Amino acid sequence: MIFTALILLSAIVVAAGAGPAEKKFSLNWRTDGPYPLDSVDELQEASLSNFAAYLAKHPSASNCTLENAARRMEWHDFTLAQRQEYTKAVLRLQSKAPIAPKKQFPGSMNRFDDFVATHESQVSELHSTPHLLPAHRLYIWAYEKALRDECGYTGYQPYWNWDRTAADPINSPLFNGDEYSMGGNGLPVKYAGVPTDGFAKPYDIIPSAGGGGCVTKGPFANMTVSLGPFDKTVPNLPNNPRSDGYGHNPRCLKRDVNKYAAAVTTANYSYALITQNPSIDDFQNVLLGTPAKNDWGVHIGGHYTIGGDPGGDFYSSPGDPVFYAHHGMIDRLWWIWQMQDPEKRMSVLPSNPPATDTVDLGFAAKVAKTYDLNNNIGGYDGQFCFIYV
Ligand SMILES: *[C@@H]1O[C@H](CO)[C@@H](O)[C@H](O)[C@H]1NC(C)=O
Numbered sequence: 552m553i554f555t556a557l558i559l560l561s562a563i564v565v566a567a568g569a570g571p572a573e574k575k576f577s578l579n580w581r582t583d584g585p586y587p588l589d590s591v592d593e594l595q596e597a598s599l600s601n602f603a604a605y606l607a608k609h610p611s612a613s614n615c616t617l618e619n620a621a622r623r624m625e626w627h628d629f630t631l632a633q634r635q636e637y638t639k640a641v642l643r644l645q646s647k648a649p650i651a652p653k654k655q656f657p658g659s660m661n662r663f664d665d666f667v668a669t670h671e672s673q674v675s676e677l678h679s680t681p682h683l684l685p686a687h688r689l690y691i692w693a694y695e696k697a698l699r700d701e702c703g704y705t706g707y708q709p710y711w712n713w714d715r716t717a718a719d720p721i722n723s724p725l726f727n728g729d730e731y732s733m734g735g736n737g738l739p740v741k742y743a744g745v746p747t748d749g750f751a752k753p754y755d756i757i758p759s760a761g762g763g764g765c766v767t768k769g770p771f772a773n774m775t776v777s778l779g780p781f782d783k784t785v786p787n788l789p790n791n792p793r794s795d796g797y798g799h800n801p802r803c804l805k806r807d808v809n810k811y812a813a814a815v816t817t818a819n820y821s822y823a824l825i826t827q828n829p830s831i832d833d834f835q836n837v838l839l840g841t842p843a844k845n846d847w848g849v850h851i852g853g854h855y856t857i858g859g860d861p862g863g864d865f866y867s868s869p870g871d872p873v874f875y876a877h878h879g880m881i882d883r884l885w886w887i888w889q890m891q892d893p894e895k896r897m898s899v900l901p902s903n904p905p906a907t908d909t910v911d912l913g914f915a916a917k918v919a920k921t922y923d924l925n926n927n928i929g930g931y932d933g934q935f936c937f938i939y940v
Pocket residue numbers: 612613614
């Protein structure tokens with residue numbers, strides 16, 4: 552709860568009557584923690600005054616401020632009740648009638664699938680430079696909005712600070728399979744692992760970590776995956792009935808919660824990513840992995856900590872509900888990167904697209920000016936108003 556620690560600083564210090572170490576742990580909603588702040592949390596906290604000064608000079612036309620912005624929390628900082636409210640809202644999204652065009656996406660069986668269909672069909676709109684960061688920011692925001700507007704969810708999209716689970720992801724509160732988790736690991740199956748294109752041995756494969764089969768525990772034990780698969784990273788996946796992958800192909804959610812992938816997502820990797828890459832192009836490239844340095848990057852690291860089907864499928868990965876918390880963390884790292892020098896970094900995108908560039912996610916969200924998505928405080932025509940805490 553970094554942000555509150557800053558703005559409520561005086562109140563907390565008075566209440567705790569103690570030194571800075573205690574200040575960080577004085578909030579009583581930590582349920583598994585308290586989790587000590589890691590180097591990236593500390594960097595975020597240290598950057599906020601910088602960002603506040605920037606906002607004072609460039610106030611948002613929509614009156615969004617640091618104080619009134621939605622606060623996206625880390626999954627482990629949710630109370631147990633908040634975790635269940637979130638996963639129940641996701642299950643509700645999976646029970647709502649789809650709005651994706653039926654002819655193009657006959658396999659989208661519900662509103663959750665609609666988001667998967669968008670990611671699969673807009674793969675280039677979402678991933679080509681310069682869109683990866685801004686388009687995923689919009690995509691997550693649209694998902695959060697659907698949970699709130701259509702499913703009665705009263706919170707905001709959580710992010711997943713990988714560092715908290717990296718040492719032992721299978722037993723972490725995120726993946727331990729209890730009713731408060733995001734579901735358990737997959738059953739054991741034999742497979743070689745996931746090839747990582749362009750990397751030399753032994754980094755050319757993320758070794759299997761013992762799972763890979765159906766998830767049988769936790770809130771998503773019975774969820775049905777429908778669209779795809781496109782990339783088959785685990786065995787026994789049925790082909791989609793349509794050659795474009797958008798047909799109805801019901802199957803279980805599979806995972807291989809993977810400590811080898813998780814090992815490259817500890818805070819020091821994220822910290823190095825933010826602090827050693829002053830250019831946005833380098834920031835994006837290092838985020839996505841550097842074969843020459845045998846560095847998978849935290850983006851791949853987080854995706855394949857989930858693994859399986861559809862989590863390990865580049866196109867269909869949002870079909871695993873943890874996707875949104877993973878990309879929430881990526882969005883958060885981008886924001887912390889921006890806050891290091893907001894005067895310059897709030898207005899740059901990789902490859903320097905023209906001012907007229909747009910992001911079009913089809914039925915999922917109104918067309919956006921790409922640069923407008925840089926701004927979490929009042930961007931997207933004033934609709935963005937969130938920070939990470
Ligand atoms: C922002 O605040 C100003 C001053 O209070 C007000 O005049 C204006 O209508 C507000 N704008 C929006 C979009 O709420």
